[in-house]
Amino acid sequence: MIGRMTEPATTLPAPAVDGGASPAPPLDRSAAIAQLTRHATGGELTLDEYADCAAAIAAATTPAELEAATAPVAHEPPTPVPTRSRTLVGIFGGTDQRGRWRLPRRLRVFAVLGGVNADLGHAQVEAPLSTITVLAVLGGVSLTTPPGVSMQLSGASLLGGKSDKRPPGPPLPGSPVIHVRAYTLLGGVSVEQRKAREATTA
Numbered sequence: 001m002i003g004r005m006t007e008p009a010t011t012l013p014a015p016a017v018d019g020g021a022s023p024a025p026p027l028d029r030s031a032a033i034a035q036l037t038r039h040a041t042g043g044e045l046t047l048d049e050y051a052d053c054a055a056a057i058a059a060a061t062t063p064a065e066l067e068a069a070t071a072p073v074a075h076e077p078p079t080p081v082p083t084r085s086r087t088l089v090g091i092f093g094g095t096d097q098r099g100r101w102r103l104p105r106r107l108r109v110f111a112v113l114g115g116v117n118a119d120l121g122h123a124q125v126e127a128p129l130s131t132i133t134v135l136a137v138l139g140g141v142s143l144t145t146p147p148g149v150s151m152q153l154s155g156a157s158l159l160g161g162k163s164d165k166r167p168p169g170p171p172l173p174g175s176p177v178i179h180v181r182a183y184t185l186l187g188g189v190s191v192e193q194r195k196a197r198e199a200t201t202a
Contacts, residue, residue, distance in 0.1 A: 029173070032057050032070045037174035039073040041128045042080040043102060047176070048121040051146040054172040082126050090114035090139060098122060103178075107132045111139030111187060120145040121194055125176045132180045136160065136187030143180065144194040148172035151191055152179045160184030166193040 036057065040050035049072070056069035085106040088095055094115045103123035109116050109132060120143055134141050134155070145151060150171035153164045162182040182189035 027060060027063065027066055029057055029060070029066065032066060033174040035070060036073050037128075037176075039077045040174065041125055041176050042077045043082070043124045043126040044077050044080075045073070046100060046122050046124050047149055048146050050125075050176070051121075051148050051172060054148060054174060058173065080126060088116050088118060090116040090141075100124065102126060103130050105130055109134045109141055111136045111141045113138045115140045115142070117142045118144070119194070120149070120178065125178075127176075129177045129179065132178060134180060134182040134184075134189050136182070136184045136189050138185070139187045141182070141187075141189045143189075143191050145178070145191065147193055148175060150175040150177045152177065153182060153191055154179070155182035155184075155189075157182075157184040158186075160187045162189040164191045166191060 033054075036050065036053055039045050040047075045053070053069065053072055057066065060066040060069050083102050083104045085104050085108065086102075087108045087110070088097055089109075090111045092113050095117070097116070097118040100122050101124070103120070103125050105127045107130065109118070111134075116139075118141075132143070145166070147166075148169075148171055151164065151166070153162060155162055162184055180189070180191060
């Protein structure tokens, strides 16, 4: 008696195992940058504080890092109260503008047989575009700014000079724009990038 033949068992292939999670979509930083710009151009943040926050936003790689980077500007910015135009004067002497101070839409700087030094890193900018008009006659003006702030230098010189000594590089996203109009007569105007600040501890 011939037994019934049976077909060989068929082995089904094992389901493919996902070797890794799909790559995360790129972070959308546009909302964070827009919020930072509102704070940076409304007189609340100094340029130092803006630059630190903008660099942290650019370096964030996860939503948690982006949230931490924007924590200083997560609240609604206060209603800006613009100040009048200001004037810094150095005549037969020197003027140093340091510490926390407000940079209005228009700032005038005069150096006549003297000098003016202004640290823009501590300036609270009151507008997306600020114009600094500088006149240096037998004197000198030095403007220092943190890295990544958008600066534009124009003007004219007669037996003097004006120079932007900052290293080349793109501005940080959402940067306020500072336009320096420099006019010199036997004097000089320089825009310099300040060295990176040391990390502060709480």
